[in-house]
Amino acid sequence: MYTFSSKLKVFSFVLIVLGILGIGYSFLTAPKTIEDVEKILNEEAAHGHGGHHAEASHHDAEFTAHGPAAEESHEGHVEKAHGHEATADAHHAEAAHDHDEHHAHLEHVLHQLKNKPWAALYVPALFFMLISLGVLAFYAIQNAAQAGWSPVLFRVMEGISAYLVPGAVIVFLLLVAGVLDLHHIFIWMDEEVVKGDHLIQGKSGYLNGTFFLIRAAVFMGGWILYRQYARKKSIAQDEATDNLNFKKHFKASAGFLVFFIITESIMSWDWIMSVDPHWFSTLFGWYVFASFIVSAVTVIAMVTLYLKSKGYLEYVNNSHIHDLAKFMFGFSIFWTYLWFSQFMLIWYADIPEEITYFVTRIEEYNLPFFGMVVMNFVFPLLILVNSDFKRLSWVVVMAGIVILCGHYLDFFNMIMPAVVGDRWFIGIGEIGSVLFFLGLFILVVFTALTKAPLLAKRNPLVEESKHFHY
Amino acid sequence: MSNKVIHVLYNDDDILMDAVKQTRAAHHHIEEVYTPFPVHGLDKAMGLAPTRIAIASFLYGLVGLSVATAMVRYMMIVDWPQDIGGKPSFSFIENMPAFVPVMFELTVFFAAHLMVITFYLRSKLWPFKEAENPDVRTTDDHFLMEVAAHGDVDQLVSFFENTGAVEVKVIEKH
Numbered sequence: 092m093y094t095f096s097s098k099l100k101v102f103s104f105v106l107i108v109l110g111i112l113g114i115g116y117s118f119l120t121a122p123k124t125i126e127d128v129e130k131i132l133n134e135e136a137a138h139g140h141g142g143h144h145a146e147a148s149h150h151d152a153e154f155t156a157h158g159p160a161a162e163e164s165h166e167g168h169v170e171k172a173h174g175h176e177a178t179a180d181a182h183h184a185e186a187a188h189d190h191d192e193h194h195a196h197l198e199h200v201l202h203q204l205k206n207k208p209w210a211a212l213y214v215p216a217l218f219f220m221l222i223s224l225g226v227l228a229f230y231a232i233q234n235a236a237q238a239g240w241s242p243v244l245f246r247v248m249e250g251i252s253a254y255l256v257p258g259a260v261i262v263f264l265l266l267v268a269g270v271l272d273l274h275h276i277f278i279w280m281d282e283e284v285v286k287g288d289h290l291i292q293g294k295s296g297y298l299n300g301t302f303f304l305i306r307a308a309v310f311m312g313g314w315i316l317y318r319q320y321a322r323k324k325s326i327a328q329d330e331a332t333d334n335l336n337f338k339k340h341f342k343a344s345a346g347f348l349v350f351f352i353i354t355e356s357i358m359s360w361d362w363i364m365s366v367d368p369h370w371f372s373t374l375f376g377w378y379v380f381a382s383f384i385v386s387a388v389t390v391i392a393m394v395t396l397y398l399k400s401k402g403y404l405e406y407v408n409n410s411h412i413h414d415l416a417k418f419m420f421g422f423s424i425f426w427t428y429l430w431f432s433q434f435m436l437i438w439y440a441d442i443p444e445e446i447t448y449f450v451t452r453i454e455e456y457n458l459p460f461f462g463m464v465v466m467n468f469v470f471p472l473l474i475l476v477n478s479d480f481k482r483l484s485w486v487v488v489m490a491g492i493v494i495l496c497g498h499y500l501d502f503f504n505m506i507m508p509a510v511v512g513d514r515w516f517i518g519i520g521e522i523g524s525v526l527f528f529l530g531l532f533i534l535v536v537f538t539a540l541t542k543a544p545l546l547a548k549r550n551p552l553v554e555e556s557k558h559f560h561y
Numbered sequence: 562m563s564n565k566v567i568h569v570l571y572n573d574d575d576i577l578m579d580a581v582k583q584t585r586a587a588h589h590h591i592e593e594v595y596t597p598f599p600v601h602g603l604d605k606a607m608g609l610a611p612t613r614i615a616i617a618s619f620l621y622g623l624v625g626l627s628v629a630t631a632m633v634r635y636m637m638i639v640d641w642p643q644d645i646g647g648k649p650s651f652s653f654i655e656n657m658p659a660f661v662p663v664m665f666e667l668t669v670f671f672a673a674h675l676m677v678i679t680f681y682l683r684s685k686l687w688p689f690k691e692a693e694n695p696d697v698r699t700t701d702d703h704f705l706m707e708v709a710a711h712g713d714v715d716q717l718v719s720f721f722e723n724t725g726a727v728e729v730k731v732i733e734k735h
Contacts, residue, residue, distance in 0.1 A: 476619070
């Protein structure tokens with residue numbers, strides 16, 4: 092049995108406390124009124140940086156000049172007083188409407204800044220929950236495929252998937268907060284915006300608060316149900332005299348995978364793609380899946396290496412690590428393939444309604460957008476291509492840290508441009524939120540690991556797995 | 562003086578593996594082992610050096626990537642930068658996404674084909690090459706270990722007979 096070391100427990104509490112402080116700070120310092128925003132903008136202008144905000148009155152005109160790109164950003168930022176008329180006016184009579192424009196601009200920035208702490212919270216909440224969902228999916232695949240190498244790692248995977256329950260609850264609460272109008276991550280939830288937006292109106296049969304929450308509840312409920320059932324059967328199999336539990340578990344895994352791939356796609360439209368309700372991409376579901384499955388495999392490898400280094404995983408050898416590292420490598424390439432396919436198809440055709448998505452990202456998020464490609468593709472490609480390196484713990488851990496940071500950035504890039512626009516920054520709020528969820532993740536996962544022996548004893552494939560050698 | 566070798570035949574890969582280990586432990590030099598199919602772990606048991614063909618392939622891939630990059634850059638950007646459907650051909654990086662499929666495929670093409678050719682060259686395989694098969698049964702169901710015979714040949718023969726061999730032959734090699 093694994094005992095949760097007190098050091099790690101204290102470490103996770105420290106992370107949680109630091110995280111709460113950071114989150115609290117970012118909420119408290121977010122501007123509440125237009126006057127606050129004016130002050131911030133004046134200060135920025137005085138300091139000479141933030142040049143793009145200094146010329147407040149030109150800003151909107153610039154946006155208009157960009158055509159559809161502007162529209163996307165406008166709707167993306169909760170423009171109540173800032174409908175289509177205002178945009179059109181700005182284009183024709185800049186000088187005459189200088190004051191109105193200035194006011195509208197301030198409101199625009201206010202909404203972005205108000206959203207910032209919420210988005211900072213939402214990105215890691217989603218990221219960590221999807222990691223544990225990815226581990227669950229990987230676990231189900233291993234079971235359904237009757238893999239011979241991985242049964243010695245099943246308890247590790249079960250432990251990590253324990254985070255799915257609190258993680259899903261937090262994400263669900265954040266979605267409920269959106270429907271209750273506490274934050275504006277999802278612009279289509281704002282009735283004022285929908286009134287003036289024919290495109291969102293056309294989608295309101297799908298994108299409406301009630302249906303949205305029902306879907307979320309069904310998806311999360313289904314995942315948690317499988318997770319709890321699989322865990323129960325896996326532990327029951329330890330003491331059983333026959334393989335009935337294993338067979339039930341096998342069938343449940345196969346069923347779950349069908350449910351998972353459907354709900355995963357819809358989940359990605361609901362929780363991620365709908366922050367840009369004017370934009371759509373058909374391979375988005377797969378893209379999101381690739382991003383969190385590679386993070387999930389990385390987390391499995393890192394938790395395994397940690398437990399192994401503490402002497403808890405007797406039967407795990409470097410061939411198991413080698414296999415996990417191969418999955419990290421393969422899924423990294425798979426992610427890149429989907430990232431590039433999505434990017435290149437849209438870039439090549441350059442259809443205005445699609446291209447805005449990448450225009451905002453390349454113009455305003457240049458470093459995170461291309462930086463993540465280096466972290467998620469170039470780095471793992473060059474490090475993990477070597478068979479010997481895949482057996483070295485420190486190489487796998489180092490590659491893992493880069494991959495995890497890269498995929499956090501990936502989720503950051505998916506959510507932030509629509510919610511805070513060019514007001515993004517990885518500051519106290521963002522780092523605090525990551526620390527909070529990291530601490531919670533460590534606490535929940537390692538507590539779950541203490542609840543059952545770390546070797547699935549009577550799994551029919553565990554003998555093979557113990558002697559696995561590559 | 563003639564060069565004698567001993568051909569030891571086995572009919573099971575497990576027995577062969579044991580025999581290889583015993584032979585190595587007794588410090589007899591194994592010239593070659595002929596098997597009808599790959600025997601997992603045989604190279605390790607024989608103490609053969611690991612292959613470097615993966616490294617060669619990686620390098621060939623880099624060559625392919627360079628060829629592709631240089632080619633599309635010269636053709637599309639340098640030599641005749643036309644406006645084709647509004648694609649920006651002012652610099653390589655601006656139009657890079659359109660070139661990636663070519664760059665990827667040529668990388669794979671070079672890595673794969675040059676690696677295969679390297680394999681043929683290093684293993685001395687080509688059409689009309691004369692087969693070097695010491696015993697036709699080794700392509701069907703027998704395993705043959707060829708050991709250099711020095712010193713007391715009779716003693717060697719009895720050593721190999723004790724390793725589970727189905728047949729031990731002393732051959733004069735020219």
